[in-house]
Amino acid sequence: xxxxxxxxDDPEVLELVKEYxxxxxxxxxxxxxxxxxxxxxxxxxxxxxxxxxxxxxxxxMDLLRTLKDQPITSFIPVIMLTGKSAPSSQVSGxxxxxxxxxxxxxxxxxxxxxxxxxxxRSLQKTRLKYDQLNLLRYLIRRYTKRDFLIYTKLLxxxxxxxxxxxxxxxxLIIEKGNKYRCFNFESTQSIIEETxxxxxxxxxxxxxxxxxxxxxxxxxxxKENMRIVSRIIEENKLPITVKFIKKTATKS
Numbered sequence: 001x002x003x004x005x006x007x008x009d010d011p012e013v014l015e016l017v018k019e020y021x022x023x024x025x026x027x028x029x030x031x032x033x034x035x036x037x038x039x040x041x042x043x044x045x046x047x048x049x050x051x052x053x054x055x056x057x058x059x060x061m062d063l064l065r066t067l068k069d070q071p072i073t074s075f076i077p078v079i080m081l082t083g084k085s086a087p088s089s090q091v092s093g094x095x096x097x098x099x100x101x102x103x104x105x106x107x108x109x110x111x112x113x114x115x116x117x118x119x120x121r122s123l124q125k126t127r128l129k130y131d132q133l134n135l136l137r138y139l140i141r142r143y144t145k146r147d148f149l150i151y152t153k154l155l156x157x158x159x160x161x162x163x164x165x166x167x168x169x170x171x172l173i174i175e176k177g178n179k180y181r182c183f184n185f186e187s188t189q190s191i192i193e194e195t196x197x198x199x200x201x202x203x204x205x206x207x208x209x210x211x212x213x214x215x216x217x218x219x220x221x222x223k224e225n226m227r228i229v230s231r232i233i234e235e236n237k238l239p240i241t242v243k244f245i246k247k248t249a250t251k252s
Contacts, residue, residue: 002119003027005046007037007063008081009055013104017050020108021115034058038066041073045130047123048115051098053082068097071154075129077122079114081106125189132185135219135245136172139183149175167206168199170216180214182206183243188225197232204238216240 004026008014014030021028029044031037034055041049049067053060060080067073077099099118102111133154140150151173153160161169162180172183184203190196203216218233218240220226226244233240 001025001027002048002123003029003044003046004048004050004115005029005031005037005040005044006050006081007031007034007055007060008050008052009033010052013052013081017108017111020112024112034060034063037063038073041067041076046076047126048119049076049078050081050111050115051078053080064097070156072133072156075122075126077118077126079111079118081111128187128189131221132171132187135185135221139172143174147176151175165210167209168202170203170206178212180210180212181217182214183217183219185219186225186229188222191225191229197236200233200236200238200240204240207239218242220244221246 002025004021006014006017006028008017008030009032011032014032018028018030029040029046031040034051035057037049037051037058051060051064055063060082064078064080067076067078074097078097079100079102080098081102081104083104099122100114102114136152136154140152140155144150149162150158151161152158152171153169154171161173162175165173170182170184174181174183182203184199186196200218203218206216207214216239218229220229220242221244223244226242230242233242
């Protein structure tokens, strides 16, 4: 079931939209305080956010920029819902990362159509990103318990990479003593990209540019993708290990 977060300081609007969307088989979470939005997003992992600009605590445009500035939330599509109809306001919202813009007063059917349109384009990518982030958190918990130092460019509470690192920065780097392990998360979409082999070669070059012992890993989520990536690595004689991790492994 698709999950929508609506942030608006008007309880009547929230109730109206919630009832309409829930009647169309969507899960709807509402907020009247935008300052709680970021924590709520991290907790519920919505497929889409409907965000009012004129909020009394944190301005909706500022919240949009915050969401789009953080790797952990930047991929979530946002529809701006506001009374501002001036072209400059619409342009500002879209330039800041909004996926669409609906002005008040609005027709519920039109808003629903906009939501469906955005979800049609983004739902698969959004859920893939959530899967990768949940896997990242699982690996961080696992290696932290084993006293590894953690680096990741995907979460702001960690450094991107070790000091003096000048190579390609993978999704996750773990360090213990003089040994390092690098992990990159690959999906069906990413492995069919023309740049995939170049990315693998760039990762393999880390071994030659970093002065300590290092292991390069590609994380794959399906057995079919594992066969494809393993063949590419073997054919190109790359010093990369393919690791298959089922989605159920991230639970707990």
